[in-house]
Amino acid sequence: MSSSIIEPGASGPQADARVSRPQSYRAAVVHEFGAPLSVERVRAAALTAGQVRVKVEASGLCHTDIHAAHGDWPVKPSPPFVPGHEGVGRVVELGPGVTEVAVGERVAMPWLGYACGSCDHCVSGWETLCLEQKNMGYSIDGGFGEYAVAYGRYVVRVPDGIDSFDAAPLTCAGVTTYKAVKVAGTRSSDLVAVFGVGGLGHLAIQYAAIAGGRVIAIDLIDDKLALARELGAEFTINAATEDPIEAIQRLGGADQAIALAVSPRAFEQAYGSLRRGGTLVFVALPADNEVRLPIFETVLNGITIVGSIVGTRADLREVFALHGAGRTHVIRETRPLGDVNDAIADLEAGRVAARIVFEP
Numbered sequence: 001m002s003s004s005i006i007e008p009g010a011s012g013p014q015a016d017a018r019v020s021r022p023q024s025y026r027a028a029v030v031h032e033f034g035a036p037l038s039v040e041r042v043r044a045a046a047l048t049a050g051q052v053r054v055k056v057e058a059s060g061l062c063h064t065d066i067h068a069a070h071g072d073w074p075v076k077p078s079p080p081f082v083p084g085h086e087g088v089g090r091v092v093e094l095g096p097g098v099t100e101v102a103v104g105e106r107v108a109m110p111w112l113g114y115a116c117g118s119c120d121h122c123v124s125g126w127e128t129l130c131l132e133q134k135n136m137g138y139s140i141d142g143g144f145g146e147y148a149v150a151y152g153r154y155v156v157r158v159p160d161g162i163d164s165f166d167a168a169p170l171t172c173a174g175v176t177t178y179k180a181v182k183v184a185g186t187r188s189s190d191l192v193a194v195f196g197v198g199g200l201g202h203l204a205i206q207y208a209a210i211a212g213g214r215v216i217a218i219d220l221i222d223d224k225l226a227l228a229r230e231l232g233a234e235f236t237i238n239a240a241t242e243d244p245i246e247a248i249q250r251l252g253g254a255d256q257a258i259a260l261a262v263s264p265r266a267f268e269q270a271y272g273s274l275r276r277g278g279t280l281v282f283v284a285l286p287a288d289n290e291v292r293l294p295i296f297e298t299v300l301n302g303i304t305i306v307g308s309i310v311g312t313r314a315d316l317r318e319v320f321a322l323h324g325a326g327r328t329h330v331i332r333e334t335r336p337l338g339d340v341n342d343a344i345a346d347l348e349a350g351r352v353a354a355r356i357v358f359e360p
């Protein structure tokens with residue numbers, strides 16, 4: 001790379017905004033939906049107002065990145081684009097007007113890459129619902145590169161003592177499940193069913209337990225259920241060999257069910273596992289965008305169904321604080337960014353214990 005790049009820690013907080021930038025850098029680019037990503041050199045654009053350039057140290061692979069690369073969802077990104085919304089690295093350059101972070105600080109670049117800051121959602125602590133939002137790795141280029149450009153106001157500082165390779169999965173999988181447990185309203189002694197023990201589920205189990213819940217983990221793979229037990233699940237159910245609805249109803253029914261598996265069938269099972277007055281939280285976003293749920297039982301049983309999308313900057317700070325205090329464990333494996341297509345194939349085939357984190 002260019003010798004003009006500022007190395008981490010080389011500049012104090014007073015470093016000016018005219019730092020020279022890389023001319024180009026390596027990144028994994030989606031040129032066409034469904035085609036393999038191309039790892040290639042891309043041009044480094046000049047920063048505009050509010051932006052920061054980050055030298056990426058670690059960047060997690062989320063199912064959302066695969067859906068983005070496939071163009072699976074009703075709202076699609078526009079190729080070419082760089083996926084990645086779990087990027088973590090050091091700020092190396094500040095665009096005009098940035099006051100929130102300084103050169104040399106380590107930050108996380110989450111899905112909520114930008115919001116307007118002044119609409120009803122933003123001012124009421126629901127910036128994740130802002131209609132003006134931009135999303136890292138989707139509507140703006142993300143963390144699958146040696147560098148990434150983010151908005152200084154929407155990055156979140158990573159406390160010292162947290163490994164960047166842990167911070168990356170916490171930036172989406174962590175904050176998303178942390179928020180889902182908050183939205184579920186889990187309290188001590190609640191029975192919480194976590195459907196899907198992957199990158200998100202392994203953290204959801206821990207947050208539900210921290211909130212005081214007794215956790216049931218449901219998956220199709222025994223190794224993942226063993227991991228779930230290590231991470232605090234009291235009960236595990238292999239939905240390939242046992243009906244999770246019957247099994248959970250035998251336990252009295254779940255007070256909350258959190259749907260993290262990218263399968264409408266799992267959502268229906270999560271619904272069926274609830275006790276009266278229970279809450280179902282929709283989190284995963286299957287490519288198949290339909291789920292069939294009964295109206296009659298929902299009304300009579302007083303069921304709440306709620307969607308939960310990622311979390312705010314404040315939520316992510318709390319996630320980092322919990323991890324810094326040793327309350328959570330991140331299960332991940334590191335791979336070079338050049339292996340991005342193999343990593344995607346492994347994640348799609350269920351061959352990944354929890355999270356893959358790329359090293360650029």
Ligand SMILES: [Zn+2]
Binds near residue numbers: 062063085172173
């Ligand atoms: Zn994600």
Ligand SMILES: [Zn+2]
Binds near residue numbers: 118119127130
């Ligand atoms: Zn807004």
